[in-house]
Amino acid sequence: MLFITHDLAVVASVCERVLVMYGGRVVEAGPVGEVFRHPQHRYTQGLLAASDLDRYDDPETGRDPAAGRRPLPTIPGSVPPAGSFPDGCVFRTRCRYADPACEELPPWVWTGHPGHGHACVHPVGDPDLVPRERSSPAPDAEAGR
Numbered sequence: 001m002l003f004i005t006h007d008l009a010v011v012a013s014v015c016e017r018v019l020v021m022y023g024g025r026v027v028e029a030g031p032v033g034e035v036f037r038h039p040q041h042r043y044t045q046g047l048l049a050a051s052d053l054d055r056y057d058d059p060e061t062g063r064d065p066a067a068g069r070r071p072l073p074t075i076p077g078s079v080p081p082a083g084s085f086p087d088g089c090v091f092r093t094r095c096r097y098a099d100p101a102c103e104e105l106p107p108w109v110w111t112g113h114p115g116h117g118h119a120c121v122h123p124v125g126d127p128d129l130v131p132r133e134r135s136s137p138a139p140d141a142e143a144g145r
């Protein structure tokens, strides 16, 4: 069965595999537990950060009303209109890690975990990468595209 949703908690509870899509492309795919615990694509990373899944996974804070609530981070920018997604990585106008390498279509990369892959040239954990400040626009935003 194929289940389409934006609700990651529902994905975590009913699905075995997940395909993360942005701009009509699959940007990451794999077993739900693996993708949610070890996201590689920067969009997946942002989605998970903007969710409250960790509250339920963490025995220290899950379902504890005294744990307090934190503001959830958001992904900067907004989804481009249909037909206006950038060439190369479709997420690069919103990604803090975008650089000129992201102007080419990222190849699909399989991680070491069976069935887990992504299309990001600077995946989570890339030791050579320094994120731009949140206030810095992505390269296409600067060019007005």
Ligand code: SF4
Pocket: 041, 042, 043, 089, 090, 091, 092, 093, 095, 096, 097, 098, 099, 101, 102, 106, 119, 120, 121, 122, 123
């Ligand atoms: S680092 Fe580059 S390839 Fe990876 S999500 Fe950001 S813009 Fe896309």
